[in-house]
Amino acid sequence: MKIDDLEKLKNEGPDTLPSKERRKFLKWGLAVTGVFAGGAVLSLTSAKNVQGALEGIKLKKYPYKPHYCMIIRQDRCVDCEKCKEACVKTNNVPEYGYRTTILEREIPIGPDEKQREFMPVLCNHCNHPPCVRVCPTRATYKDEKTGIVMMDYKKCIGCKTCMAACPYNARYFNEEKRAIDKCNFCFDTRLSKGEKLTACAAACPADVRIFGDLSDPESRVYKLIHEPDRVVWVLRPETGAMPNVYYTKG
Amino acid sequence: MSNNLSTGTLSEPRVATPTVNTATAFAILFTVVGLGVGVYAMIAGHHHVYACTREVPWGILISTYAFFAITSTGLCLLAAIGHLFGGTPLMHLGNRAVYLSIATILAAFSVIGLELESPWRMLIYNVISPNLTSNIWWMGTLYGMAVGAMFIEFFAIVTRQWNLALAVGIMGALAEVGANTNLGAVFATLSARPFWYGAQLPVFFLCSSFASGAAAIILFTHLAYKMRGTDFDERTFRGLQSAGKVLALTLFLLVVATAWRFIVIFTGNNEMAMIAANHLLKGKMATNFWLFEVAIGMVFPLLLLIGTQMKNVPAMSIAGAMTLVGGFIQRYDLVVAGQQVPVYYGWDDLPSYLGYIPSIGELLVVMGGIGVCLTLFLIGERVFGKVFKPAEHH
Ligand code: SF4
Ligand code: SF4
16 A cells, blocks of 8 residues: 555544553654544554554555564553563573563653553564664574564674664673574574464463464454554654554553 | 885884884883773673663774774875875875875774674675675775775885876775765664764765864874974975865864754754753763864864964864864764663653763773874884875876
């Protein structure tokens, strides 16, 4: 779908978006243009960004098969950090680093009233990964089959350009490997062995992290993203990285 | 040709004074200690010695590399312009400029080699697994080609093969322009870092290279004559005046470019870029910015050059030294400020200024890089001193 076509879709108006979200986008300097496409998907600055976040969703063409993605039902996160523990154990992550973590903040919900909010973050396995573009030796690359952004440790010269380029702080330097390490959706440790979920998704007691194949209409991720009236957003859409980690509520 | 060459036609015994010998000894000491610390860091692990973090992965070693690399480009370009357009007085400084361009790029390579976590892998995988969309790859490859070209060029100069020197010199200069602008693009193409992102940095780097190159050739030519204890001959003096004009012009352009760079950030709507800019304008980095980058790095030298009409070599030399100091801090400010605003600003009570203070280890490696440059300069004056005399060819 071209940007023009996208703009012709019925715009259901910015009001469809919870006001808290709208404020958040505004704070980032993103004007909310509306909610497009069956009330479902996204509403950000410009048609370009909308398309960015939509790529693979509304285009009905998926660059990868399976096209792995994760949906994070953010408001359900209670910060128990079971996902972090599972990740560390499964992927042998050293204590000085992390592949996924939980951010938190307090947001005012009324005079003198505050609410704690948690947000799990990890590599977004971007469709246009800045890290992959900048890597001089193709030590980090986007897997042609799954779209997972992976590392070939032995090729990494440790220039750390990918760390500077990643909009999501998803990378750390692993001293033992003398290379950058990052989330690979547990490809080597689980998916390639037949498991269907990443360690974090499997470990989450609150079912925050929904993992699956976006190109499969039967998958949970597909159904969730295409639910009518569901608002889905991505982090830092203005960077053009086109993430495959989506956030939603409820 | 080379058969009638001997060290007698190249070397300059006059510079072998006790003062110069002591200076050389110190420069070598700086080099050995500084690079030694870097090698230790490589073996022990950078995290034990350097202050970079996950959030601020690039520090003073990247900016020092950029400083030397940018200076090298400027020297190479000034030499190429001098040699190519034989009529300009710049050609009288050209041979020394080529040599210093090699010296500064070797200093740059020393520092970046110790900044990379696993540099040996680069030798293999830059070649067998290149990524043509990577500015780092292009920068490394083009600087590699440039230094090769300059070695050949300098050899051709020493052996008086002027046509070869000219041809290879032009190739080297083109490679340097590519490498230099790619270095700018390393920062300019990162949309995740709004303070860097945008079209300006590559050409800003190129303009900076002319300024730093002119500053370096003035300063080092002045030092070279001091070391010999002789006065400037007419041709060298006119060469220095030309370099002074280049310096004044490029400083003026940099003032204008810097002003617009900040104005554009504040007319945009990117909060992260504005916060970073404010760290420099009125925050934790304001002294760096206003005193070193703006006053010492641009305004004072410009006023000095204009005030003395480029007629006074010590004044030009001081302007050159100030430009280099300011340029060094400018690269530092650019690299560090661009990473200060956390990518998840607003979460985790993250401050808007993450902080970075160079470690002693990093500063020693910087000293090592400066040592490489000074050692090569001092030894070069002795071994090739006569090669650097004003050109008689063309
Ligand atoms: S989130 Fe960062 S590391 Fe992951 S693909 Fe995107 S740019 Fe690369
Ligand atoms: S640090 Fe390693 S993976 Fe990252 S860009 Fe450099 S070589 Fe590539």
